[in-house]
Amino acid sequence: xxxxxxxxxxxxxxxxxxxxxxxxxxxxxxxxxxxxxxxxxxxxxxxxxxxxxxxxxxxxxxxxxxxxxxxxxxxxxxxxxxxxxxxxxxxxxxxxxxxxxxxxxxxxxxxxxxxxxxxxxxxxxxxxxxxxxxxxxxxxxxxxxxxxxxxxxxxxxxxxxxxxxxxxxxxxxxxxxxxxxxxxxxxxxxxxxxxxxxxxxxxxxxxxxxxxxxxxxxxxxxxxxxxxxxxxxxxxxxxxxxxxxxxxxxxxxxxxxxxxxxxxxxxxxxxxxxxxxxxxxxxxxxxxxxxxxxxxxxxxxxxxxxxxxxxxxxxxxxxxxxxxxxxxxxxxxxxxxxxxxxxxxxxxxxxxxxxxxxxxxxxxxxxxxxx
Numbered sequence: 001x002x003x004x005x006x007x008x009x010x011x012x013x014x015x016x017x018x019x020x021x022x023x024x025x026x027x028x029x030x031x032x033x034x035x036x037x038x039x040x041x042x043x044x045x046x047x048x049x050x051x052x053x054x055x056x057x058x059x060x061x062x063x064x065x066x067x068x069x070x071x072x073x074x075x076x077x078x079x080x081x082x083x084x085x086x087x088x089x090x091x092x093x094x095x096x097x098x099x100x101x102x103x104x105x106x107x108x109x110x111x112x113x114x115x116x117x118x119x120x121x122x123x124x125x126x127x128x129x130x131x132x133x134x135x136x137x138x139x140x141x142x143x144x145x146x147x148x149x150x151x152x153x154x155x156x157x158x159x160x161x162x163x164x165x166x167x168x169x170x171x172x173x174x175x176x177x178x179x180x181x182x183x184x185x186x187x188x189x190x191x192x193x194x195x196x197x198x199x200x201x202x203x204x205x206x207x208x209x210x211x212x213x214x215x216x217x218x219x220x221x222x223x224x225x226x227x228x229x230x231x232x233x234x235x236x237x238x239x240x241x242x243x244x245x246x247x248x249x250x251x252x253x254x255x256x257x258x259x260x261x262x263x264x265x266x267x268x269x270x271x272x273x274x275x276x277x278x279x280x281x282x283x284x285x286x287x288x289x290x291x292x293x294x295x296x297x298x299x300x301x302x303x304x305x306x307x308x309x310x311x312x313x314x315x316x317x318x319x320x321x322x323x324x325x326x327x328x329x330x331x332x333x334x335x336x337x338x339x340x341x342x343x344x345x346x347x348x349x350x351x352x353x354x355x356x357x358x359x360x361x362x363x364x365x366x367x368x369x370x371x
Contacts, residue, residue: 087240110168152187174284262280
């Protein structure tokens, strides 16, 4: 028996505008074609996505970032993207008429979803190049924006232009969090992945003093339920965003079915002398000591099984090595098991296309492993 295709292209909100042009479906097709034919690279990317959004298919193909494995292409359903947009609007209390700035590449899900939110919720969205300093050429105020941590770090002097900001694509450093305390912009760190159509949880990282106790916990968006498996890894049930239950490799401390504390990646857990250590927790303790990019990982050890090591993106010098070693040993918050047994320096880390550190490949540079 034949089944009829009931998919219909999501409606464009009557108040939606892009680059100051109010656009219904027909107008948006015209704008998208012009982006593709005559625009700069970031406009071409946006135009290609918009044309995909407006076609008759019920899904789009999206590439994952590749920070925790090989980049892969997955199918994301448009109805799930619409549901995600509505959940974001409800969670962050962002309604029609919101002014929004897109400074992320529309090649990836985070950039695509900014456009979907605008179309579905009726935002007035402007596009700028996805540079590391996206606010440098912006001279008007926006209600909402999404950035990666590096963009936020390079935008501190111009944050007054953004009222509400979400940060994703990687954790914000402790140093960066310190720098944004007292800033009027409401800044949220998000948790999510391509498979969940961007974020399913968020936490305010520059809260008012009275709210700081609860600031470490991620809170789930509407219609998202959380659990854990036998590894204490997060399990996500979000039927409006994905038809499947998603079992992650993120080790968490679950507070309620809507709230959790993120500890680190299961893939990165170090078993040293029978004690489980989470590199991300150690990194949090070291972030205010080290001015360069770094990460904690491990190498095999005959006595311990695995030994903790520190890799820093910086040219080697004996003075730097001595200074950092002494500072770590004098750090009161670090346990003896967490102190790195060796410190390595590399002039440059290996990254994914969108700037995330590839830990395994970078470690191979240290060990000389060419696999």
